[in-house]
Amino acid sequence: MTGMRVSSLLLGLVGEMVYFMQAISDNTKNESVDRRPCAGAALLLKLFPLFLLLISFFLSSAVFASESVRVLIMDKRKTVTLRSTTGLIAEGAHAGSNKKKITFGASSLGRTPVRVRASGGGFVRVNGKQYRGWIEIRKRRNRTLRVINELDIEEYLMGVVAAEIPHRWEYEALKSQAVASRTYALYIKENTGRKSYHLVATVNNQLYGGGLGERERTVRAVRETRGLVIAYDGGIIPAFYHSSCGGHTENASELWGIDVPYLKGVDCDCQEISKYGLWEKRFSIARISRALNRKGYGITNMRSLKIESITPAGRVRDVAITHSGGVLSLPAETLRAAIGYSRIPSVFFEPAVRGKEVVLSGRGFGHGVGLCQWGAREMAQKGKDFRSILSRYYPGTKVVPMDELR
Numbered sequence: 001m002t003g004m005r006v007s008s009l010l011l012g013l014v015g016e017m018v019y020f021m022q023a024i025s026d027n028t029k030n031e032s033v034d035r036r037p038c039a040g041a042a043l044l045l046k047l048f049p050l051f052l053l054l055i056s057f058f059l060s061s062a063v064f065a066s067e068s069v070r071v072l073i074m075d076k077r078k079t080v081t082l083r084s085t086t087g088l089i090a091e092g093a094h095a096g097s098n099k100k101k102i103t104f105g106a107s108s109l110g111r112t113p114v115r116v117r118a119s120g121g122g123f124v125r126v127n128g129k130q131y132r133g134w135i136e137i138r139k140r141r142n143r144t145l146r147v148i149n150e151l152d153i154e155e156y157l158m159g160v161v162a163a164e165i166p167h168r169w170e171y172e173a174l175k176s177q178a179v180a181s182r183t184y185a186l187y188i189k190e191n192t193g194r195k196s197y198h199l200v201a202t203v204n205n206q207l208y209g210g211g212l213g214e215r216e217r218t219v220r221a222v223r224e225t226r227g228l229v230i231a232y233d234g235g236i237i238p239a240f241y242h243s244s245c246g247g248h249t250e251n252a253s254e255l256w257g258i259d260v261p262y263l264k265g266v267d268c269d270c271q272e273i274s275k276y277g278l279w280e281k282r283f284s285i286a287r288i289s290r291a292l293n294r295k296g297y298g299i300t301n302m303r304s305l306k307i308e309s310i311t312p313a314g315r316v317r318d319v320a321i322t323h324s325g326g327v328l329s330l331p332a333e334t335l336r337a338a339i340g341y342s343r344i345p346s347v348f349f350e351p352a353v354r355g356k357e358v359v360l361s362g363r364g365f366g367h368g369v370g371l372c373q374w375g376a377r378e379m380a381q382k383g384k385d386f387r388s389i390l391s392r393y394y395p396g397t398k399v400v401p402m403d404e405l406r
């Protein structure tokens with residue numbers, strides 16, 4: 001990318017300017033040598049802070065090449081109402097033609113998507129929720145509307161980090177999350193293919209709450225890690241993360257068949273502080289059968305649920321369910337998905353059948369791959385910075401500015 005070349009040129013310019021100003025400054029101070037008033041130099045000295053400010057502005061935009069993301073924020077809507085106190089501007093329209101409220105329905109849209117932003121760069125309220133950047137409204141074939149928010153990745157992250165991690169947590173944990181979320185978003189963007197958006201605003205990718213989700217401390221964590229991403233061998237990584245691993249993170253190859261050195265299981269001390277340390281969940285046998293049968297498994301008179309195999313980290317890989325039709329073997333994550341990801345917090349469990357109930361005694365919350373948020377917090381409490389936190393959970397990686405990626 002050209003960002004680095006431009007930035008080193010600007011750095012050179014700043015260096016020259018500082019040298020030049022120092023020369024003038026030394027000259028004016030050295031009164032015994034020359035006492036003549038130098039109006040030009042005095043003016044330049046006064047303007048120097050302004051000049052530095054301008055240079056640093058260009059520098060920051062040059063070092064971190066701007067990267068936008070497209071986020072699906074609403075789908076299958078009959079109408080979409082946009083509002084802005086400063087006025088709305090449609091792409092290509094005159095700035096003077098702005099309204100404060102526009103309602104779109106399928107009949108008011110053609111084949112071409114409409115793109116709208118707030119004049120002056122403020123927030124746009126979309127059906128009551130506020131967002132930065134562009135709002136794109138597309139008509140789908142079934143005459144419902146799809147809403148995509150296109151904005152700078154840094155602004156997107158302001159609405160992600162506070163939604164993904166408590167904003168009162170230790171600062172280095174927030175910064176770790178900011179870098180992991182930026183890396184994940186950029187990775188997904190680069191691997192999206194031909195869809196009209198890169199990311200969805202839910203747990204399927206990352207939670208994104210728009211402007212309402214922003215908090216002062218998480219915004220600072222995003223700003224202070226601006227442009228930084230996690231790279232392995234110079235390339236961006238899929239930086240998966242989760243809430244609480246239960247003591248050992250998981251190999252991505254166990255879950256998704258991704259066999260890479262930076263997504264291998266590592267020991268973690270989250271159990272010392274995690275509120276998901278140990279848990280117990282109870283489900284009636286009837287409920288488990290119903291949930292699995294809705295997914296197409298023909299379970300009748302379920303009698304037992306046992307562990308069939310476990311991962312090296314200790315999570316359940318497959319469970320065996322004995323019922324009147326025989327023994328059904330299925331991945332534990334499939335069982336978790338069928339019952340609900342928050343109802344079965346993780347597959348790090350021991351099952352037992354007691355009467356008409358299945359009791360799961362487990363630990364941790366989430367899939368267990370990559371950064372463990374509670375583990376990051378535990379490390380931050382012990383004084384570790386975000387770089388050492390990230391290098392623990394993504395072994396062999398480096399934190400680099402995104403324009404240094406290959």
Ligand SMILES: [Zn+2]
Nearest residue numbers: 245268270372
């Ligand atoms: Zn952990």
